[in-house]
Amino acid sequence: MKKLLITGASGFLGWHLCQLAKSKWQVYGTYFSHYLDIPNVKMLSVNLTDIQELKGIFSQIQPAAVIHTAAHSQPNFCQTHPQESDLINVKASCNIAGLCADYGIPCLFTSTDLVFDGCNAPYKETDPVSPISIYGEQKVMAEQGMRKIYPLTTICRMPLMFGRATPTAQSFLQPFIHTLKSGKTLNLFIDEFRTPVSGTTAAKGLLLALEKQFPGILHLGGTERISRYDFGRLLVDILELSPEKITACHQKDVKMAAPRPADVSLDSSQAFAIGYSPLLVRKELEMLIGN
Numbered sequence: 001m002k003k004l005l006i007t008g009a010s011g012f013l014g015w016h017l018c019q020l021a022k023s024k025w026q027v028y029g030t031y032f033s034h035y036l037d038i039p040n041v042k043m044l045s046v047n048l049t050d051i052q053e054l055k056g057i058f059s060q061i062q063p064a065a066v067i068h069t070a071a072h073s074q075p076n077f078c079q080t081h082p083q084e085s086d087l088i089n090v091k092a093s094c095n096i097a098g099l100c101a102d103y104g105i106p107c108l109f110t111s112t113d114l115v116f117d118g119c120n121a122p123y124k125e126t127d128p129v130s131p132i133s134i135y136g137e138q139k140v141m142a143e144q145g146m147r148k149i150y151p152l153t154t155i156c157r158m159p160l161m162f163g164r165a166t167p168t169a170q171s172f173l174q175p176f177i178h179t180l181k182s183g184k185t186l187n188l189f190i191d192e193f194r195t196p197v198s199g200t201t202a203a204k205g206l207l208l209a210l211e212k213q214f215p216g217i218l219h220l221g222g223t224e225r226i227s228r229y230d231f232g233r234l235l236v237d238i239l240e241l242s243p244e245k246i247t248a249c250h251q252k253d254v255k256m257a258a259p260r261p262a263d264v265s266l267d268s269s270q271a272f273a274i275g276y277s278p279l280l281v282r283k284e285l286e287m288l289i290g291n
């Protein structure tokens with residue numbers, strides 16, 4: 001089997017990716033601060049912001065392809081720690097593209113729907129970027145820097161993701177369920193829209209983009225535009241709890257470090273055309289938590 005290097009295997013998406021990729025690839029996964037063991041995946045401890053360590057793993061593994069998911073993925077953290085987050089979100093990403101160019105191998109990067117300002121959804125790959133947070137700006141700089149260094153880099157823009165907790169990461173679903181099961185209500189935005197998918201669906205999309213060697217930018221959003229509030233309503237329905245457990249609020253009611261775009265729904269018809277087929281959110285949630 002060919003060797004696939006997955007950065008950020010200790011993260012939410014990287015872990016889901018390792019689970020699917022290992023049937024077709026010899027997978028090497030990296031972690032940084034969270035050690036974990038993934039059966040049939042070779043795990044490596046690497047600080048990707050250290051160029052010597054990065055060069056070292058490329059020469060040790062000699063990968064046939066790289067999927068780069070490692071990042072500071074929390075917009076609020078990036079807003080308050082712009083320099084620290086730039087090191088992994090921008091500089092390490094550009095270095096990885098440079099090494100993939102040197103080795104002449106496919107390079108996939110996980111960008112975000114937050115490269116857009118949320119005023120003109122749904123967004124196609126050809127729409128101009130317009131980030132409103134430092135995290136969004138960093139992802140734009142990584143996208144542009146990587147493609148400048150290595151024009152064959154595939155940029156996959158990921159939507160909001162949810163799914164099972166992994167040994168070292170979780171999605172927003174776990175705190176939601178914890179709150180509801182402890183008898184409290186969830187206060188969710190009625191004016192924030194996304195096109196969410198599960199971690200497993202997102203991982204399938206990335207592996208499809210790699211298999212097709214998709215050139216350029218690809219949106220891997222789901223098929224439905226949904227508000228956080230309606231997501232919560234689906235959740236309580238599946239958990240057989242009262243709909244009153246979900247109350248509505250507006251983005252302006254909650255102060256956060258990073259500005260939040262209202263609607264960054266992605267138009268992912270290019271991905272659907274090559275075989276990406278996310279399930280409806282209800283179906284995904286039923287499979288994850290349903291009886």
Ligand SMILES: NC(=O)c1ccc[n+]([C@@H]2O[C@H](COP(=O)([O-])OP(=O)(O)OC[C@H]3O[C@@H](n4cnc5c(N)ncnc54)[C@H](OP(=O)(O)O)[C@@H]3O)[C@@H](O)[C@H]2O)c1
Nearest residue numbers: 008010011012013032033034047048070071073158160161
């Ligand atoms: N989650 C979402 O809803 C979402 C939406 C759109 C885009 N994305 C993008 O999708 C990708 C994956 O997101 P995620 O939610 O899976 O992220 P995550 O759970 O926060 O995982 C981040 C990963 O990056 C690794 N990492 C951070 N700094 C590192 C460093 N200096 N050296 C090596 N590894 C480092 C972490 O390793 P340790 O934990 O071991 O330190 C972890 O494995 C990211 O690029 C993110 O920006 C995510």
